[in-house]
Amino acid sequence: xxxxxxxxxxxxxxxxxxxxxxxxxxxxxxxxxxxxxxxxxxxxxxxxxxxxxxxxxxxxxxxxxxxxxxxxxxxxxxxxxxxxxxxxxxxxxxxxxxxxxxxxxxxxxxxxxxxxxxxxxxxxxxxxxxxxxxxxxxxxxxxxxxxxxxxxxxxxxxxxxxxxxxxxxxxxxxxxxxxxxxxxxx
Amino acid sequence: xxxxxxxxxxxxxxxxxxxxxxxxxxxxxxxxxxxxxxxxxxxxxxxxxxxxxxxxxxxxxxxxxxxxxxxxxxxxxxxxxxxxxxxxxxxxxxxxxxxxxxxxxxxxxxxxxxxxxxxxxxxxxxxxxxxxxxxxxxxxxxxxxxxxxxxxxxxxxxxxxxxxxxxxxxxxxxxxxxxxxxxxxxxxxxxxxxxxxxxxxxxxxxxxxxxxxxxxxxxxxxxxxxxxxxxxxxxxxxxxxxxxxxxxxxxxxxxxxxxxxxxxxxxxxxxxxxxxxxxxxxxxxxxxxxxxxxxxxxxxxxxxxxxxxxxxxxxxxxxxxxxxxxxxxxxxxxxxxxxxxxxxxxxxxxxxxxxxxxxxxxxxxxxxxxxxxxxxxxxxxxxxxxxxxxxx
Numbered sequence: 001x002x003x004x005x006x007x008x009x010x011x012x013x014x015x016x017x018x019x020x021x022x023x024x025x026x027x028x029x030x031x032x033x034x035x036x037x038x039x040x041x042x043x044x045x046x047x048x049x050x051x052x053x054x055x056x057x058x059x060x061x062x063x064x065x066x067x068x069x070x071x072x073x074x075x076x077x078x079x080x081x082x083x084x085x086x087x088x089x090x091x092x093x094x095x096x097x098x099x100x101x102x103x104x105x106x107x108x109x110x111x112x113x114x115x116x117x118x119x120x121x122x123x124x125x126x127x128x129x130x131x132x133x134x135x136x137x138x139x140x141x142x143x144x145x146x147x148x149x150x151x152x153x154x155x156x157x158x159x160x161x162x163x164x165x166x167x168x169x170x171x172x173x174x175x176x177x178x179x180x181x182x183x184x185x186x
Numbered sequence: 187x188x189x190x191x192x193x194x195x196x197x198x199x200x201x202x203x204x205x206x207x208x209x210x211x212x213x214x215x216x217x218x219x220x221x222x223x224x225x226x227x228x229x230x231x232x233x234x235x236x237x238x239x240x241x242x243x244x245x246x247x248x249x250x251x252x253x254x255x256x257x258x259x260x261x262x263x264x265x266x267x268x269x270x271x272x273x274x275x276x277x278x279x280x281x282x283x284x285x286x287x288x289x290x291x292x293x294x295x296x297x298x299x300x301x302x303x304x305x306x307x308x309x310x311x312x313x314x315x316x317x318x319x320x321x322x323x324x325x326x327x328x329x330x331x332x333x334x335x336x337x338x339x340x341x342x343x344x345x346x347x348x349x350x351x352x353x354x355x356x357x358x359x360x361x362x363x364x365x366x367x368x369x370x371x372x373x374x375x376x377x378x379x380x381x382x383x384x385x386x387x388x389x390x391x392x393x394x395x396x397x398x399x400x401x402x403x404x405x406x407x408x409x410x411x412x413x414x415x416x417x418x419x420x421x422x423x424x425x426x427x428x429x430x431x432x433x434x435x436x437x438x439x440x441x442x443x444x445x446x447x448x449x450x451x452x453x454x455x456x457x458x459x460x461x462x463x464x465x466x467x468x469x470x471x472x473x474x475x476x477x478x479x480x481x482x483x484x485x486x487x488x489x490x491x492x493x494x495x496x497x498x499x500x501x502x503x504x505x506x507x508x509x510x511x512x513x514x515x516x517x518x519x520x521x522x523x524x525x526x527x528x529x530x531x532x533x534x535x536x537x538x539x540x541x542x543x544x545x546x547x548x549x550x551x552x553x554x555x556x557x558x559x560x561x562x563x564x565x566x567x568x569x570x571x572x573x574x575x576x577x578x
Contacts, residue, residue, distance in 0.1 A: 122239040130293040182250040
Protein backbone atom coordinates (compact mmCIF):
# COMPACT_ATOMS: atom_id res chain seq x y z
CA UNK A 1 0.00 0.00 0.00
CA UNK A 2 3.00 2.26 0.42
CA UNK A 3 3.35 2.34 -3.38
CA UNK A 4 -0.25 3.50 -3.68
CA UNK A 5 0.52 6.25 -1.19
CA UNK A 6 3.44 7.38 -3.37
CA UNK A 7 0.99 7.49 -6.25
CA UNK A 8 -1.43 9.67 -4.29
CA UNK A 9 1.40 12.01 -3.25
CA UNK A 10 2.60 12.30 -6.86
CA UNK A 11 -0.95 12.95 -8.04
CA UNK A 12 -1.48 15.64 -5.38
CA UNK A 13 1.81 17.23 -6.36
CA UNK A 14 0.81 17.32 -10.02
CA UNK A 15 -2.52 19.00 -9.35
CA UNK A 16 -0.98 21.78 -7.24
CA UNK A 17 -1.71 24.97 -9.24
CA UNK A 18 1.90 26.26 -9.35
CA UNK A 19 3.21 22.87 -10.48
CA UNK A 20 0.38 22.47 -12.97
CA UNK A 21 0.88 25.93 -14.45
CA UNK A 22 4.64 25.55 -14.62
CA UNK A 23 4.37 22.23 -16.42
CA UNK A 24 1.69 23.38 -18.83
CA UNK A 25 3.57 26.52 -19.78
CA UNK A 26 6.12 24.51 -21.79
CA UNK A 27 4.74 22.26 -24.53
CA UNK A 28 7.28 19.46 -24.22
CA UNK A 29 6.87 19.36 -20.43
CA UNK A 30 3.09 19.33 -20.78
CA UNK A 31 3.08 16.43 -23.26
CA UNK A 32 6.12 14.40 -22.26
CA UNK A 33 6.43 15.05 -18.52
CA UNK A 34 3.07 15.96 -17.01
CA UNK A 35 0.98 13.47 -18.98
CA UNK A 36 3.37 10.51 -18.40
CA UNK A 37 3.69 11.43 -14.70
CA UNK A 38 -0.10 11.38 -14.36
CA UNK A 39 -0.07 7.88 -15.85
CA UNK A 40 2.74 6.88 -13.46
CA UNK A 41 0.73 8.17 -10.48
CA UNK A 42 -2.18 5.96 -11.58
CA UNK A 43 0.17 3.01 -12.07
CA UNK A 44 1.45 3.47 -8.50
CA UNK A 45 -2.10 3.71 -7.13
CA UNK A 46 -3.26 0.66 -9.08
CA UNK A 47 -2.36 -1.79 -6.29
CA UNK A 48 -4.98 -0.25 -4.01
CA UNK A 49 -7.72 -0.46 -6.65
CA UNK A 50 -6.78 -4.01 -7.65
CA UNK A 51 -7.43 -5.10 -4.05
CA UNK A 52 -10.51 -2.98 -3.42
CA UNK A 53 -12.33 -3.60 -6.68
CA UNK A 54 -10.80 -6.91 -7.71
CA UNK A 55 -14.13 -8.36 -8.81
CA UNK A 56 -14.76 -5.38 -11.06
CA UNK A 57 -11.40 -5.80 -12.77
CA UNK A 58 -11.88 -9.56 -13.13
CA UNK A 59 -15.33 -9.08 -14.61
CA UNK A 60 -14.57 -6.24 -17.01
CA UNK A 61 -10.89 -6.77 -17.72
CA UNK A 62 -10.49 -10.52 -17.39
CA UNK A 63 -7.84 -10.99 -20.07
CA UNK A 64 -6.59 -7.40 -20.16
CA UNK A 65 -7.86 -6.73 -23.71
CA UNK A 66 -10.59 -4.25 -22.76
CA UNK A 67 -8.21 -2.37 -20.50
CA UNK A 68 -5.37 -2.11 -22.98
CA UNK A 69 -7.73 -0.87 -25.70
CA UNK A 70 -8.93 1.83 -23.29
CA UNK A 71 -5.32 2.76 -22.51
CA UNK A 72 -4.41 3.01 -26.21
CA UNK A 73 -7.50 5.11 -26.98
CA UNK A 74 -6.92 7.57 -24.14
CA UNK A 75 -3.22 7.96 -24.86
CA UNK A 76 -3.95 8.53 -28.57
CA UNK A 77 -6.46 11.21 -27.55
CA UNK A 78 -3.86 13.02 -25.46
CA UNK A 79 -1.29 12.93 -28.26
CA UNK A 80 -3.50 15.01 -30.56
CA UNK A 81 -2.24 18.64 -30.53
CA UNK A 82 -5.73 20.10 -30.24
CA UNK A 83 -6.39 18.34 -26.92
CA UNK A 84 -3.44 20.14 -25.34
CA UNK A 85 -4.96 23.44 -26.37
CA UNK A 86 -8.38 22.47 -25.08
CA UNK A 87 -6.95 21.37 -21.74
CA UNK A 88 -5.53 24.86 -21.31
CA UNK A 89 -8.70 26.76 -22.15
CA UNK A 90 -11.47 24.42 -20.96
CA UNK A 91 -11.86 23.42 -17.34
CA UNK A 92 -13.83 20.30 -18.28
CA UNK A 93 -11.07 19.00 -20.53
CA UNK A 94 -8.43 19.79 -17.91
CA UNK A 95 -10.52 17.86 -15.36
CA UNK A 96 -10.84 14.99 -17.84
CA UNK A 97 -7.07 14.97 -18.24
CA UNK A 98 -6.46 14.72 -14.50
CA UNK A 99 -9.02 11.91 -14.19
CA UNK A 100 -8.50 9.95 -17.39
CA UNK A 101 -4.72 9.68 -17.30
CA UNK A 102 -4.21 8.37 -13.76
CA UNK A 103 -7.42 6.40 -13.27
CA UNK A 104 -8.43 5.22 -16.76
CA UNK A 105 -4.88 4.81 -18.06
CA UNK A 106 -2.35 4.30 -15.26
CA UNK A 107 -4.52 2.08 -13.07
CA UNK A 108 -5.96 0.15 -15.99
CA UNK A 109 -2.55 -0.22 -17.68
CA UNK A 110 -1.04 -1.92 -14.64
CA UNK A 111 -4.01 -4.27 -14.33
CA UNK A 112 -3.97 -5.09 -18.05
CA UNK A 113 -0.21 -5.37 -18.59
CA UNK A 114 0.14 -8.46 -16.37
CA UNK A 115 -2.86 -10.12 -18.01
CA UNK A 116 -2.27 -9.65 -21.74
CA UNK A 117 -0.54 -12.14 -23.98
CA UNK A 118 3.21 -11.50 -24.63
CA UNK A 119 2.52 -11.17 -28.37
CA UNK A 120 -0.01 -8.42 -27.69
CA UNK A 121 2.51 -6.73 -25.37
CA UNK A 122 5.02 -6.70 -28.23
CA UNK A 123 2.33 -5.44 -30.59
CA UNK A 124 1.48 -2.58 -28.22
CA UNK A 125 5.18 -1.66 -28.05
CA UNK A 126 5.51 -1.58 -31.84
CA UNK A 127 2.26 0.35 -32.12
CA UNK A 128 3.71 3.05 -29.87
CA UNK A 129 7.00 3.06 -31.81
CA UNK A 130 5.02 3.82 -34.99
CA UNK A 131 2.84 6.40 -33.24
CA UNK A 132 5.72 8.20 -31.53
CA UNK A 133 7.70 8.15 -34.79
CA UNK A 134 4.70 9.66 -36.58
CA UNK A 135 4.27 12.34 -33.92
CA UNK A 136 7.97 13.18 -34.06
CA UNK A 137 7.58 13.66 -37.80
CA UNK A 138 4.38 15.71 -37.48
CA UNK A 139 5.68 18.05 -34.78
CA UNK A 140 9.09 18.57 -36.41
CA UNK A 141 7.90 18.82 -40.02
CA UNK A 142 4.47 20.48 -39.67
CA UNK A 143 4.22 23.50 -41.99
CA UNK A 144 1.71 25.17 -39.66
CA UNK A 145 1.43 25.99 -36.00
CA UNK A 146 -0.63 23.10 -34.62
CA UNK A 147 -1.41 24.57 -31.18
CA UNK A 148 -2.76 28.06 -30.46
CA UNK A 149 -1.15 28.09 -27.05
CA UNK A 150 2.37 27.18 -28.04
CA UNK A 151 4.90 28.52 -30.52
CA UNK A 152 6.18 26.68 -33.60
CA UNK A 153 9.58 26.32 -31.95
CA UNK A 154 7.86 24.62 -28.99
CA UNK A 155 6.29 22.04 -31.27
CA UNK A 156 9.63 21.37 -32.98
CA UNK A 157 11.24 20.74 -29.58
CA UNK A 158 8.36 18.41 -28.72
CA UNK A 159 8.92 16.58 -32.00
CA UNK A 160 12.56 15.96 -31.12
CA UNK A 161 11.39 14.75 -27.71
CA UNK A 162 9.14 12.21 -29.41
CA UNK A 163 12.04 11.16 -31.62
CA UNK A 164 14.23 10.53 -28.56
CA UNK A 165 11.46 8.37 -27.06
CA UNK A 166 11.06 6.48 -30.36
CA UNK A 167 14.80 5.77 -30.53
CA UNK A 168 14.75 4.76 -26.85
CA UNK A 169 11.92 2.30 -27.46
CA UNK A 170 13.71 0.83 -30.47
CA UNK A 171 16.91 0.37 -28.42
CA UNK A 172 14.88 -1.24 -25.64
CA UNK A 173 13.32 -3.69 -28.11
CA UNK A 174 16.72 -4.44 -29.67
CA UNK A 175 18.39 -5.20 -26.32
CA UNK A 176 15.37 -7.30 -25.41
CA UNK A 177 15.40 -9.52 -28.49
CA UNK A 178 19.19 -9.77 -28.90
CA UNK A 179 20.09 -10.63 -25.30
CA UNK A 180 19.56 -14.10 -23.92
CA UNK A 181 15.96 -14.49 -22.75
CA UNK A 182 16.18 -18.22 -21.92
CA UNK A 183 13.83 -18.96 -19.06
CA UNK A 184 11.95 -15.66 -19.32
CA UNK A 185 8.21 -15.42 -19.96
CA UNK A 186 8.63 -14.74 -23.69
CA UNK B 187 -10.96 -2.51 -48.20
CA UNK B 188 -8.05 -2.41 -50.65
CA UNK B 189 -10.11 -4.15 -53.34
CA UNK B 190 -13.14 -1.92 -52.79
CA UNK B 191 -10.89 1.16 -52.81
CA UNK B 192 -9.28 0.14 -56.09
CA UNK B 193 -12.22 -1.33 -58.01
CA UNK B 194 -15.19 0.63 -56.66
CA UNK B 195 -13.53 3.96 -55.95
CA UNK B 196 -10.91 3.77 -58.72
CA UNK B 197 -7.96 4.38 -56.43
CA UNK B 198 -4.85 3.84 -58.56
CA UNK B 199 -1.64 4.93 -56.91
CA UNK B 200 -0.16 1.43 -57.17
CA UNK B 201 1.39 -0.26 -54.13
CA UNK B 202 3.95 2.51 -53.79
CA UNK B 203 1.29 5.07 -52.73
CA UNK B 204 4.00 7.71 -52.89
CA UNK B 205 3.13 10.82 -50.91
CA UNK B 206 1.36 13.09 -51.91
CA UNK B 207 -0.15 10.93 -54.70
CA UNK B 208 -2.97 9.41 -52.58
CA UNK B 209 -4.33 12.92 -52.07
CA UNK B 210 -3.13 14.50 -55.33
CA UNK B 211 -5.07 12.42 -57.84
CA UNK B 212 -6.10 15.14 -60.33
CA UNK B 213 -9.70 13.96 -59.72
CA UNK B 214 -8.88 10.42 -60.81
CA UNK B 215 -10.13 9.22 -57.40
CA UNK B 216 -11.52 10.77 -54.25
CA UNK B 217 -10.97 10.71 -50.52
CA UNK B 218 -12.98 7.54 -49.90
CA UNK B 219 -10.92 5.42 -52.30
CA UNK B 220 -7.63 6.67 -50.90
CA UNK B 221 -8.72 6.13 -47.29
CA UNK B 222 -10.06 2.63 -48.02
CA UNK B 223 -6.78 1.66 -49.64
CA UNK B 224 -4.49 3.23 -47.03
CA UNK B 225 -6.45 1.95 -44.02
CA UNK B 226 -6.81 -1.46 -45.69
CA UNK B 227 -3.03 -1.63 -46.07
CA UNK B 228 -2.67 -0.60 -42.43
CA UNK B 229 -4.94 -3.43 -41.25
CA UNK B 230 -3.05 -5.84 -43.51
CA UNK B 231 0.15 -4.68 -41.83
CA UNK B 232 -1.33 -5.26 -38.38
CA UNK B 233 -2.11 -8.87 -39.32
CA UNK B 234 1.40 -9.48 -40.63
CA UNK B 235 2.95 -7.77 -37.59
CA UNK B 236 1.05 -10.07 -35.21
CA UNK B 237 2.23 -13.09 -37.22
CA UNK B 238 5.88 -12.02 -37.17
CA UNK B 239 5.77 -11.09 -33.48
CA UNK B 240 4.38 -14.52 -32.64
CA UNK B 241 7.04 -16.24 -34.76
CA UNK B 242 9.74 -14.07 -33.14
CA UNK B 243 8.43 -14.92 -29.69
CA UNK B 244 8.61 -18.64 -30.52
CA UNK B 245 12.22 -18.34 -31.75
CA UNK B 246 13.30 -16.35 -28.68
CA UNK B 247 11.58 -18.87 -26.41
CA UNK B 248 13.32 -21.82 -28.05
CA UNK B 249 16.72 -20.37 -28.88
CA UNK B 250 17.11 -17.56 -26.31
CA UNK B 251 17.35 -14.55 -28.64
CA UNK B 252 17.04 -13.51 -32.26
CA UNK B 253 20.86 -13.35 -32.39
CA UNK B 254 20.97 -17.03 -31.50
CA UNK B 255 18.24 -17.65 -34.08
CA UNK B 256 20.69 -16.28 -36.63
CA UNK B 257 23.40 -18.52 -35.20
CA UNK B 258 25.65 -15.76 -33.86
CA UNK B 259 26.79 -18.01 -31.01
CA UNK B 260 27.95 -20.52 -33.65
CA UNK B 261 29.72 -17.81 -35.66
CA UNK B 262 31.51 -16.63 -32.50
CA UNK B 263 32.55 -20.21 -31.72
CA UNK B 264 30.51 -20.61 -28.52
CA UNK B 265 28.54 -23.45 -30.10
CA UNK B 266 29.53 -26.03 -32.66
CA UNK B 267 28.08 -26.06 -36.17
CA UNK B 268 26.30 -29.31 -35.28
CA UNK B 269 24.23 -27.39 -32.73
CA UNK B 270 23.39 -24.52 -35.08
CA UNK B 271 19.73 -23.62 -35.62
CA UNK B 272 18.10 -25.18 -38.66
CA UNK B 273 18.16 -23.32 -41.96
CA UNK B 274 14.42 -22.71 -41.58
CA UNK B 275 14.90 -21.00 -38.21
CA UNK B 276 17.74 -18.87 -39.57
CA UNK B 277 15.71 -17.71 -42.57
CA UNK B 278 12.65 -17.11 -40.38
CA UNK B 279 14.67 -15.01 -37.92
CA UNK B 280 16.01 -12.89 -40.76
CA UNK B 281 12.52 -12.32 -42.18
CA UNK B 282 11.10 -11.45 -38.75
CA UNK B 283 13.77 -8.82 -38.12
CA UNK B 284 13.49 -7.13 -41.51
CA UNK B 285 9.72 -7.29 -41.86
CA UNK B 286 8.90 -6.02 -38.37
CA UNK B 287 11.16 -3.05 -39.17
CA UNK B 288 9.45 -2.60 -42.54
CA UNK B 289 5.95 -2.75 -41.07
CA UNK B 290 6.79 -0.20 -38.38
CA UNK B 291 8.09 2.24 -41.02
CA UNK B 292 5.10 1.45 -43.25
CA UNK B 293 2.54 2.15 -40.52
CA UNK B 294 4.09 5.58 -39.89
CA UNK B 295 4.02 6.66 -43.53
CA UNK B 296 0.53 5.23 -44.11
CA UNK B 297 -0.92 7.28 -41.25
CA UNK B 298 0.90 10.35 -42.52
CA UNK B 299 -0.73 9.82 -45.92
CA UNK B 300 -4.11 9.41 -44.22
CA UNK B 301 -3.62 12.74 -42.43
CA UNK B 302 -2.68 14.40 -45.73
CA UNK B 303 -5.72 12.90 -47.51
CA UNK B 304 -8.07 14.12 -44.77
CA UNK B 305 -6.41 17.54 -44.52
CA UNK B 306 -4.46 18.38 -47.71
CA UNK B 307 -3.20 21.61 -46.12
CA UNK B 308 -1.08 19.48 -43.81
CA UNK B 309 2.02 18.68 -45.83
CA UNK B 310 5.28 16.98 -44.88
CA UNK B 311 8.69 16.38 -46.42
CA UNK B 312 8.01 14.19 -49.50
CA UNK B 313 11.58 12.87 -49.58
CA UNK B 314 11.31 11.49 -46.04
CA UNK B 315 7.93 10.01 -46.99
CA UNK B 316 9.49 8.34 -50.04
CA UNK B 317 12.33 6.95 -47.94
CA UNK B 318 9.91 5.47 -45.43
CA UNK B 319 7.65 4.10 -48.18
CA UNK B 320 10.53 2.25 -49.81
CA UNK B 321 11.98 1.21 -46.46
CA UNK B 322 8.63 -0.54 -46.05
CA UNK B 323 7.99 -1.65 -49.62
CA UNK B 324 11.41 -2.82 -50.68
CA UNK B 325 12.05 -4.82 -47.53
CA UNK B 326 8.60 -6.40 -47.59
CA UNK B 327 8.86 -7.41 -51.26
CA UNK B 328 12.47 -8.59 -50.92
CA UNK B 329 11.63 -10.80 -47.96
CA UNK B 330 9.19 -12.85 -50.06
CA UNK B 331 12.06 -14.79 -51.60
CA UNK B 332 13.66 -15.29 -48.18
CA UNK B 333 10.38 -16.76 -46.91
CA UNK B 334 10.00 -18.89 -50.03
CA UNK B 335 13.51 -20.30 -49.68
CA UNK B 336 12.39 -21.97 -46.42
CA UNK B 337 10.37 -24.32 -48.65
CA UNK B 338 13.53 -25.04 -50.66
CA UNK B 339 15.54 -25.89 -47.54
CA UNK B 340 12.86 -28.17 -46.12
CA UNK B 341 11.59 -29.86 -49.25
CA UNK B 342 14.92 -30.64 -50.91
CA UNK B 343 15.98 -32.37 -47.68
CA UNK B 344 12.87 -34.53 -47.92
CA UNK B 345 13.34 -35.37 -51.59
CA UNK B 346 17.07 -36.13 -51.38
CA UNK B 347 16.99 -37.74 -47.91
CA UNK B 348 20.01 -35.63 -47.05
CA UNK B 349 20.29 -32.95 -44.34
CA UNK B 350 20.84 -29.35 -45.40
CA UNK B 351 23.87 -28.72 -43.24
CA UNK B 352 24.33 -25.29 -41.72
CA UNK B 353 27.90 -24.02 -41.52
CA UNK B 354 29.52 -20.73 -40.59
CA UNK B 355 29.60 -19.44 -44.16
CA UNK B 356 25.85 -20.05 -44.40
CA UNK B 357 25.26 -18.23 -41.10
CA UNK B 358 27.45 -15.25 -42.02
CA UNK B 359 25.66 -14.96 -45.38
CA UNK B 360 22.25 -14.82 -43.69
CA UNK B 361 23.45 -12.28 -41.11
CA UNK B 362 24.82 -10.11 -43.92
CA UNK B 363 21.50 -10.28 -45.74
CA UNK B 364 19.66 -9.33 -42.54
CA UNK B 365 21.62 -6.08 -42.21
CA UNK B 366 21.89 -5.24 -45.88
CA UNK B 367 18.21 -5.88 -46.69
CA UNK B 368 17.40 -3.16 -44.15
CA UNK B 369 19.75 -0.66 -45.80
CA UNK B 370 19.58 -1.16 -49.56
CA UNK B 371 16.13 0.30 -50.22
CA UNK B 372 17.91 3.48 -51.35
CA UNK B 373 18.58 1.80 -54.69
CA UNK B 374 14.93 2.70 -55.42
CA UNK B 375 15.86 6.37 -54.98
CA UNK B 376 18.91 6.55 -57.23
CA UNK B 377 17.04 8.99 -59.52
CA UNK B 378 16.28 11.34 -56.64
CA UNK B 379 19.13 13.78 -57.09
CA UNK B 380 18.35 15.47 -53.77
CA UNK B 381 19.17 12.33 -51.80
CA UNK B 382 22.44 12.46 -49.88
CA UNK B 383 25.18 10.99 -52.12
CA UNK B 384 26.43 8.63 -49.40
CA UNK B 385 22.98 6.99 -49.18
CA UNK B 386 22.91 6.37 -52.92
CA UNK B 387 26.43 4.97 -52.93
CA UNK B 388 25.45 2.78 -49.98
CA UNK B 389 22.40 1.65 -51.97
CA UNK B 390 24.61 0.54 -54.86
CA UNK B 391 27.41 -1.05 -52.86
CA UNK B 392 25.20 -2.91 -50.39
CA UNK B 393 22.84 -4.09 -53.16
CA UNK B 394 25.77 -5.99 -54.60
CA UNK B 395 26.68 -7.29 -51.15
CA UNK B 396 23.12 -8.18 -50.16
CA UNK B 397 21.83 -10.45 -52.88
CA UNK B 398 24.86 -12.54 -53.56
CA UNK B 399 25.90 -14.22 -50.24
CA UNK B 400 22.62 -15.97 -49.43
CA UNK B 401 21.96 -16.62 -53.10
CA UNK B 402 25.34 -18.25 -53.61
CA UNK B 403 25.24 -20.41 -50.47
CA UNK B 404 21.66 -21.47 -51.20
CA UNK B 405 22.08 -22.17 -54.91
CA UNK B 406 25.40 -23.95 -54.29
CA UNK B 407 23.81 -25.83 -51.37
CA UNK B 408 20.89 -26.88 -53.59
CA UNK B 409 23.27 -28.19 -56.25
CA UNK B 410 25.30 -30.10 -53.66
CA UNK B 411 22.32 -31.63 -51.88
CA UNK B 412 20.88 -32.84 -55.19
CA UNK B 413 24.15 -34.01 -56.77
CA UNK B 414 24.27 -37.82 -56.87
CA UNK B 415 21.47 -38.01 -54.31
CA UNK B 416 19.25 -40.29 -56.41
CA UNK B 417 16.47 -37.70 -56.11
CA UNK B 418 13.15 -38.73 -57.61
CA UNK B 419 12.08 -35.87 -59.80
CA UNK B 420 8.44 -34.85 -59.88
CA UNK B 421 6.65 -31.55 -60.47
CA UNK B 422 7.19 -30.40 -56.87
CA UNK B 423 10.92 -31.08 -56.74
CA UNK B 424 11.36 -29.75 -60.30
CA UNK B 425 9.64 -26.47 -59.41
CA UNK B 426 11.63 -26.12 -56.21
CA UNK B 427 14.92 -26.83 -57.98
CA UNK B 428 14.09 -24.55 -60.90
CA UNK B 429 13.23 -21.76 -58.47
CA UNK B 430 16.94 -21.61 -57.70
CA UNK B 431 17.54 -20.84 -61.37
CA UNK B 432 14.82 -18.18 -61.31
CA UNK B 433 16.35 -16.57 -58.25
CA UNK B 434 19.86 -16.59 -59.70
CA UNK B 435 18.97 -15.16 -63.10
CA UNK B 436 16.23 -12.87 -61.73
CA UNK B 437 18.57 -11.07 -59.39
CA UNK B 438 21.06 -10.17 -62.14
CA UNK B 439 18.97 -7.42 -63.84
CA UNK B 440 18.27 -6.00 -60.36
CA UNK B 441 21.94 -5.73 -59.51
CA UNK B 442 22.59 -4.18 -62.92
CA UNK B 443 19.83 -1.63 -62.26
CA UNK B 444 21.18 -0.93 -58.77
CA UNK B 445 24.28 0.53 -60.44
CA UNK B 446 23.88 4.30 -60.39
CA UNK B 447 25.03 5.02 -63.96
CA UNK B 448 22.80 2.25 -65.36
CA UNK B 449 19.86 3.24 -63.18
CA UNK B 450 19.86 6.76 -64.62
CA UNK B 451 18.87 5.40 -68.03
CA UNK B 452 17.18 2.06 -67.23
CA UNK B 453 15.10 2.60 -64.10
CA UNK B 454 12.00 4.01 -65.75
CA UNK B 455 12.06 1.45 -68.55
CA UNK B 456 10.56 -2.03 -68.66
CA UNK B 457 13.93 -3.42 -67.57
CA UNK B 458 12.73 -3.30 -63.97
CA UNK B 459 9.50 -5.30 -64.56
CA UNK B 460 11.77 -7.74 -66.40
CA UNK B 461 13.78 -8.19 -63.21
CA UNK B 462 10.93 -8.59 -60.79
CA UNK B 463 8.82 -10.85 -63.02
CA UNK B 464 11.73 -13.23 -63.39
CA UNK B 465 12.72 -12.97 -59.72
CA UNK B 466 9.20 -13.35 -58.38
CA UNK B 467 7.55 -15.63 -60.95
CA UNK B 468 10.47 -17.93 -61.70
CA UNK B 469 11.92 -17.67 -58.17
CA UNK B 470 9.38 -16.98 -55.41
CA UNK B 471 6.22 -18.26 -57.17
CA UNK B 472 8.01 -21.41 -58.33
CA UNK B 473 8.90 -22.03 -54.67
CA UNK B 474 5.27 -21.55 -53.65
CA UNK B 475 3.91 -23.76 -56.45
CA UNK B 476 6.59 -26.36 -55.66
CA UNK B 477 5.48 -26.33 -52.04
CA UNK B 478 1.86 -26.77 -53.16
CA UNK B 479 2.78 -29.85 -55.23
CA UNK B 480 4.89 -31.23 -52.38
CA UNK B 481 2.04 -30.72 -49.92
CA UNK B 482 -0.44 -32.43 -52.25
CA UNK B 483 1.90 -35.41 -52.70
CA UNK B 484 2.56 -35.76 -48.99
CA UNK B 485 -0.98 -35.31 -47.79
CA UNK B 486 -3.04 -37.24 -50.32
CA UNK B 487 -2.86 -39.97 -52.94
CA UNK B 488 -3.25 -37.50 -55.79
CA UNK B 489 -1.17 -38.28 -58.89
CA UNK B 490 0.30 -35.80 -61.33
CA UNK B 491 -0.43 -36.28 -65.02
CA UNK B 492 0.57 -35.02 -68.46
CA UNK B 493 -1.27 -31.74 -67.89
CA UNK B 494 0.90 -31.01 -64.85
CA UNK B 495 4.07 -31.76 -66.81
CA UNK B 496 2.81 -29.48 -69.58
CA UNK B 497 2.06 -26.88 -66.89
CA UNK B 498 5.59 -27.06 -65.51
CA UNK B 499 7.33 -26.77 -68.88
CA UNK B 500 4.81 -24.18 -70.09
CA UNK B 501 5.30 -22.12 -66.93
CA UNK B 502 9.06 -22.07 -67.30
CA UNK B 503 8.93 -21.13 -71.00
CA UNK B 504 6.20 -18.56 -70.40
CA UNK B 505 7.98 -16.75 -67.57
CA UNK B 506 11.31 -16.74 -69.39
CA UNK B 507 9.48 -15.37 -72.47
CA UNK B 508 7.53 -12.82 -70.48
CA UNK B 509 10.51 -11.59 -68.46
CA UNK B 510 12.69 -11.68 -71.57
CA UNK B 511 10.18 -9.48 -73.42
CA UNK B 512 10.25 -6.95 -70.57
CA UNK B 513 14.05 -6.99 -70.47
CA UNK B 514 14.22 -6.58 -74.25
CA UNK B 515 11.74 -3.69 -74.06
CA UNK B 516 13.92 -2.13 -71.38
CA UNK B 517 16.99 -2.51 -73.57
CA UNK B 518 15.00 -0.70 -76.32
CA UNK B 519 14.26 2.11 -73.81
CA UNK B 520 10.53 1.40 -73.70
CA UNK B 521 9.15 3.33 -70.71
CA UNK B 522 7.23 1.49 -68.03
CA UNK B 523 3.83 2.43 -66.62
CA UNK B 524 2.70 3.92 -69.92
CA UNK B 525 -0.82 3.09 -71.00
CA UNK B 526 -0.06 3.33 -74.73
CA UNK B 527 2.90 2.29 -76.83
CA UNK B 528 4.26 3.65 -80.09
CA UNK B 529 4.49 1.01 -82.89
CA UNK B 530 8.27 0.59 -82.46
CA UNK B 531 7.73 -0.71 -78.92
CA UNK B 532 5.05 -3.24 -79.81
CA UNK B 533 7.15 -6.23 -80.95
CA UNK B 534 8.40 -7.38 -77.53
CA UNK B 535 5.08 -6.35 -75.96
CA UNK B 536 3.09 -8.68 -78.23
CA UNK B 537 5.58 -11.49 -77.59
CA UNK B 538 5.21 -10.85 -73.86
CA UNK B 539 1.42 -10.93 -74.19
CA UNK B 540 1.52 -14.37 -75.82
CA UNK B 541 3.93 -15.60 -73.13
CA UNK B 542 1.56 -14.18 -70.53
CA UNK B 543 -1.33 -16.25 -71.93
CA UNK B 544 0.82 -19.39 -71.65
CA UNK B 545 1.72 -18.41 -68.07
CA UNK B 546 -1.98 -18.05 -67.30
CA UNK B 547 -2.75 -21.51 -68.72
CA UNK B 548 0.13 -23.09 -66.78
CA UNK B 549 -0.84 -21.38 -63.53
CA UNK B 550 -4.44 -22.50 -64.01
CA UNK B 551 -3.19 -26.10 -64.28
CA UNK B 552 -1.28 -25.67 -60.99
CA UNK B 553 -4.34 -24.22 -59.28
CA UNK B 554 -6.60 -26.99 -60.58
CA UNK B 555 -4.14 -29.56 -59.19
CA UNK B 556 -4.27 -27.87 -55.82
CA UNK B 557 -8.08 -27.65 -55.83
CA UNK B 558 -8.22 -31.37 -56.72
CA UNK B 559 -5.90 -32.04 -53.77
CA UNK B 560 -8.13 -30.07 -51.40
CA UNK B 561 -11.24 -31.94 -52.61
CA UNK B 562 -9.53 -35.33 -52.24
CA UNK B 563 -8.11 -34.33 -48.87
CA UNK B 564 -11.54 -33.26 -47.60
CA UNK B 565 -13.01 -36.62 -48.59
CA UNK B 566 -10.25 -38.58 -46.85
CA UNK B 567 -10.61 -39.75 -43.27
CA UNK B 568 -7.72 -38.35 -41.20
CA UNK B 569 -7.33 -41.44 -39.00
CA UNK B 570 -7.43 -44.18 -41.61
CA UNK B 571 -6.27 -42.36 -44.73
CA UNK B 572 -9.28 -43.89 -46.52
CA UNK B 573 -11.81 -41.92 -48.48
CA UNK B 574 -15.49 -41.84 -47.62
CA UNK B 575 -16.41 -44.50 -50.21
CA UNK B 576 -13.78 -46.89 -48.85
CA UNK B 577 -14.97 -46.28 -45.31
CA UNK B 578 -18.57 -47.01 -46.35
